Amino acid sequence: xxxxxxxxxxxxxxxxxxxxxxxxxxxxxxxxxxxxxEIEEAVLISTCNRVEVIAAAPNLDAGRHRLRSFFHRDLGQxxxxxxxxxxxAVLYEHVGDDAVRHLFRVSASIDSLVVGEPQILxxxxxxxxxxxxxxLCGPLLNRLFAxxxxxxxxxxxxxxxxxxxxxxxxxxxxxxRQIFETLEDKRALLVGAGEMSEAALxxxxxxxxxxxxxxxxxxxxxxxxxxxxxxxxxxxDELPQLLAASDVVLTSIGADRPLLDAPLFEAALRMRRRRxxxxxxxxxxxxxxxxxxxxxxxxxxxxxxxxGVAEANAEERRRExxxxxxxxxxxxxxxxxxxxxxxxxxxxxxxxxxxESIRQSELDKVTAKxxxxxxxxxxxxxxxxAVVNKLLHAPxxxxxxxxxxDDGLAYLEAAKVLFALDDPTAPGADADAGAKPGGxxxxx
Amino acid sequence: MVIELFHITAALYLLAGLAGISAIxxxxxxxxxxxxxxxxxxxxxxxxxxARLHTLPHPPQLTDLPSAVSLAAWLxxxxxxxxxxxxxxxxxxxxxxxxxxxxxxxxxxxxYATVPAAAAGAGSWPHLHxxxxxxxxxxxxxxxxxxxxxxxxxxxxxxxxxxALRRGLxxxxxxxxxxxxTIATGFPLLTCGVIAxxxxxxxxxxxxxxxxxxxxxxxxxxxxxxALVVARFAAGWRGREAAACAALGFxxxxxxxxxxxxxx
Numbered sequence: 001x002x003x004x005x006x007x008x009x010x011x012x013x014x015x016x017x018x019x020x021x022x023x024x025x026x027x028x029x030x031x032x033x034x035x036x037x038e039i040e041e042a043v044l045i046s047t048c049n050r051v052e053v054i055a056a057a058p059n060l061d062a063g064r065h066r067l068r069s070f071f072h073r074d075l076g077q078x079x080x081x082x083x084x085x086x087x088x089a090v091l092y093e094h095v096g097d098d099a100v101r102h103l104f105r106v107s108a109s110i111d112s113l114v115v116g117e118p119q120i121l122x123x124x125x126x127x128x129x130x131x132x133x134x135x136l137c138g139p140l141l142n143r144l145f146a147x148x149x150x151x152x153x154x155x156x157x158x159x160x161x162x163x164x165x166x167x168x169x170x171x172x173x174x175x176x177r178q179i180f181e182t183l184e185d186k187r188a189l190l191v192g193a194g195e196m197s198e199a200a201l202x203x204x205x206x207x208x209x210x211x212x213x214x215x216x217x218x219x220x221x222x223x224x225x226x227x228x229x230x231x232x233x234x235x236x237d238e239l240p241q242l243l244a245a246s247d248v249v250l251t252s253i254g255a256d257r258p259l260l261d262a263p264l265f266e267a268a269l270r271m272r273r274r275r276x277x278x279x280x281x282x283x284x285x286x287x288x289x290x291x292x293x294x295x296x297x298x299x300x301x302x303x304x305x306x307x308g309v310a311e312a313n314a315e316e317r318r319r320e321x322x323x324x325x326x327x328x329x330x331x332x333x334x335x336x337x338x339x340x341x342x343x344x345x346x347x348x349x350x351x352x353x354x355x356e357s358i359r360q361s362e363l364d365k366v367t368a369k370x371x372x373x374x375x376x377x378x379x380x381x382x383x384x385x386a387v388v389n390k391l392l393h394a395p396x397x398x399x400x401x402x403x404x405x406d407d408g409l410a411y412l413e414a415a416k417v418l419f420a421l422d423d424p425t426a427p428g429a430d431a432d433a434g435a436k437p438g439g440x441x442x443x444x
Numbered sequence: 445m446v447i448e449l450f451h452i453t454a455a456l457y458l459l460a461g462l463a464g465i466s467a468i469x470x471x472x473x474x475x476x477x478x479x480x481x482x483x484x485x486x487x488x489x490x491x492x493x494x495a496r497l498h499t500l501p502h503p504p505q506l507t508d509l510p511s512a513v514s515l516a517a518w519l520x521x522x523x524x525x526x527x528x529x530x531x532x533x534x535x536x537x538x539x540x541x542x543x544x545x546x547x548x549x550x551x552x553x554x555x556y557a558t559v560p561a562a563a564a565g566a567g568s569w570p571h572l573h574x575x576x577x578x579x580x581x582x583x584x585x586x587x588x589x590x591x592x593x594x595x596x597x598x599x600x601x602x603x604x605x606x607x608a609l610r611r612g613l614x615x616x617x618x619x620x621x622x623x624x625x626t627i628a629t630g631f632p633l634l635t636c637g638v639i640a641x642x643x644x645x646x647x648x649x650x651x652x653x654x655x656x657x658x659x660x661x662x663x664x665x666x667x668x669x670x671a672l673v674v675a676r677f678a679a680g681w682r683g684r685e686a687a688a689c690a691a692l693g694f695x696x697x698x699x700x701x702x703x704x705x706x707x708x
Contacts, residue, residue: 160470178601181617273680276616296684299601308604 001040001140002060005099006067006091007052010113013090017083021051021075027130029074034136038066041141043131045106047123049113051075054103056140064093100144100335104328107148108155109162116162116317121152143338151331158327161320164313168196168306169203171313172280175306176204176248179278179299184208189246191215191239191260192253193225196303197282200250201229213242216253240264244271249279251287258289265292280306344403347412348396350421359388446500449493450514450552454545456486457521461541467534468613479537480528487521490548494518497555507570510554512578513702517547519582527586527622535613536622539589569644577637581701583630584669587623588694591687594619598684620682623690631673638666661700668693 008018023029026044033042033053042055053070057063071091072081081091094102105111107124128145131137137145156162164174180186188209190201193216201212212231216222219235226233234242236259243249243264253259265277279300281288286302293300363384367377395415402411420426460482467475494514497503504511524540527533597616599605614622641662642652653659672689675681681689 157474175601177615178597178613179616181615181621274682276683293602297682301604305604 001056001058002063003054003096003099003140003144004057004060004063004067005052005054005094005102006064006071007045007050008071008090008092009050009052009111012092013083015048017079017090018049018051020077020079021071022046022048023051023075026127027134029070030131030136031134032074033066033070036066038062041138042136043128043141043145045124045127047120050106052106054099054141054144056138060095064095067093097332097336100147101328101332103144103148104151104331105325107152108324108328109152110155110321110324110328114166115321116164116166118162121149121156124152125149144335147331147335147338151328154327154331155324159320159323161317161324164316166310166314166317167199167203168282168303168310169199171306171309172200172250172301173203173207175299175301175309176207176278179276180247182208183210183248185210186247187211187213187245188248188250189213189215189242190225190229190231191236191249191251191287192217192283193221194252194282197250197252197280200280200282204248205229209248213246215239215242240267243268243277247275247277249277249288250282251280252282253287255283255287256285258285259287260292261289262291262295265295265298269295269297282306340405340408341400341403344399344408344412347415347421348399351396351399351415351419352392354419354421354426355388355392359384446493446497447552447555449489449496450548450555453486453490453493454548454552456482456489457541457545457548460486461538461545464534464538464541468538476532476534479534480525483521483525483528483537483541486544487518487525490514490518490521490544504555505570506574508554509702510551512574513547514551515574516578516581516585516701517544519579520544520547520585523582523586523626533614533618533622535593536586536590536619539593540586543585543589569640569647573637573640573644575637576633576640577701580630580632580634580637581697583626584634584690584697585694587626587630587690588697589691590614590619590622590626591690591694594623594687595684595691598687616683620686623686624676624682627669627673627676627690631669634666634669638662658700658704661704665693665697665700668696 008021010018013021023044023046026046030042030044033039033044033055038059039055039057042053045052045054051071053067055063055067057066068081068091072078081089083090102111103124107121109116109118109120112120124145128137128141132142132145176183176186183204186209188201188204188211190197190212193214205212212226212229213234214222214226214229214231215234215236215238216225217236219233222233222235225231239260243260244267249260251260260279265279268277269275274297276297276299279288279292279298281300281302284303288300288302290300290302292298363381366372366380372380399411399415402408416422460479463475463478463482467479498506506512506515520540521544524533524537528537593614594616597613597619601616641659645654645659646652653663672686672693675689676686
């Protein structure tokens with residue numbers, strides 16, 4: 001059985017291509033895919049940045065052909081698999097360890113547009129859950145996805161890939177948490193409006209901010225914004241009182257000169273008994289006089305400061321990616337070991353069946369010849385079983401161990417020759433039919 | 445055996461400090477948990493060592509400087525553990541652990557050279573003086589360390605040196621809260637400790653105040669803290685000013701207890 005992965009992502013296909021292949025409910029498509037004999041197990045991951053199918057196929061070429069055709073005919077409804085402008089192929093294919101590595105990288109968010117973003121692991125888990133509950137995953141994909149989730153967990157706990165925010169909005173939340181113990185009793189003031197300040201406000205609200213006031217040049221515009229954020233609307237003439245009541249101040253208003261200066265902040269600090277203020281100035285030109293940062297208990301960050309932090313964090317994430325890749329490689333090797341051990345299972349089962357057949361036939365002969373009573377029969381039965389188990393214990397253990405090594409196949413072949421497992425005329429060979437290959441998994 | 449217990453305690457405090465640094469620098473909650481457990485194990489063993497030491501046939505006096513310092517270190521660790529229950533304060537444990545290590549190390553080092561039991565310093569007033577003053581020192585010590593950490597973080601935030609800020613560090617607001625809480629409880633204990641010391645002196649000399657170096661400097665330290673308490677709770681000082689005063693106050697208190705105490 002081969003592991004195959006075929007798909008497209010933000011690097012190989014632009015959004016106008018990806019949206020033609022994306023599906024909301026992957027289940028009907030998966031059922032259709034697995035109904036074909038070329039594919040035995042499959043999971044379809046469809047997010048805004050990628051559409052991928054990972055499958056287990058008995059035959060590599062047939063499986064690969066079936067998956068390409070699934071993308072072209074079924075998901076894409078005949079859409080071309082080459083990007084018309086760039087003429088690049090939109091689909092990529094990975095086989096065996098490469099497919100495993102790709103899935104592990106995706107789950108660990110190394111392959112994401114924003115490296116370290118946390119959503120992808122949940123999306124992969126959901127895709128797997130859907131397929132598993134519909135019975136479309138067998139032992140191979142069940143084990144593969146369990147390993148992918150374990151690998152992603154290791155990456156998140158052993159590296160800082162996800163610990164540093166890379167958007168201005170998230171940086172603002174992080175800094176707010178460095179200043180305030182909790183945001184749940186804090187109030188924010190939004191002066192003016194802009195894409196970035198609104199994103200920061202949404203992120204702060206998501207972090208638990210208690211209330212928001214919006215101030216603008218015209219009360220109508222303020223009311224419009226306030227309605228969107230569930231806030232109160234004010235004019236700019238109320239800024240001194242609003243400032244005194246606000247723990248976080250976000251500004252993004254068109255003005256030639258700073259609107260908020262140090263004396264205004266000093267007065268506000270006195271009114272609020274010097275409780276700290278976190279001021280985020282996203283206006284260009286700046287809305288808050290930089291001298292405000294000289295005041296005790298005010299922490300002023302402008303757009304360059306926040307952008308600088310975001311960029312430094314992105315750089316740190318890139319450095320952490322190297323460590324994350326090393327963890328993924330370890331997990332891929334561990335998976336390879338498990339898969340190799342799986343190959344030993346049929347040989348071990350045949351060896352055990354052969355030994356059991358010989359034991360049973362010799363026991364039958366002795367029992368008939370000696371005329372043993374029931375108690376004696378039980379004793380001899382136990383004795384022979386113990387002898388066989390003890391004799392087989394060492395070779396079976398060694399076969400399992402060696403099967404995980406690169407040269408493991410040679411040991412399996414040697415076992416077949418030494419115990420004549422491929423010889424139908426050897427004693428006990430009639431028992432081989434009862435030893436079903438691939439019926440169980442190796443212990444991990 | 446008692447000395448070995450103190451050594452193991454010192455090692456646990458040192459490990460707790462290292463775990464605390466890891467909790468700040470590395471992702472995941474496991475180092476935070478390790479910090480708590482190591483500190484708790486250290487505090488438990490410290491208590492056992494202390495109890496065993498003072499139930500020996502000829503124990504050192506509680507009024508001996510090493511014993512008093514070790515007691516204060518133990519109480520500071522217990523205060524830190526209580527604070528750690530309330531939130532993200534591993535950064536504080538990073539500062540408390542090395543001081544606790546030094547306190548324990550000082551006592552175990554002194555035990556090698558201890559001449560058994562001088563009769564002076566026995567009785568309830570001396571013991572009450574040491575216990576109350578050590579508790580005050582422990583709480584004001586935590587306040588001072590919280591103040592020092594506040595100043596470092598405030599500086600990093602102001603200068604936008606973000607790599608110096610790690611997620612595991614306590615927020616400024618949390619440090620200010622710890623500062624206020626420990627000063628509010630530590631100062632009354634220190635005051636009671638000073639009063640107990642005066643009553644001890646009166647019992648021995650017939651005078652409440654005899655004017656030795658230790659007594660004079662202790663009263664100065666107490667007066668400094670009185671000013672800090674008034675500034676903080678009556679005049680509304682908080683944040684950077686309160687943090688700086690708590691850190692300086694603790695430095696002065698250490699000078700009085702250890703520097704002047706050793707000379708005296």
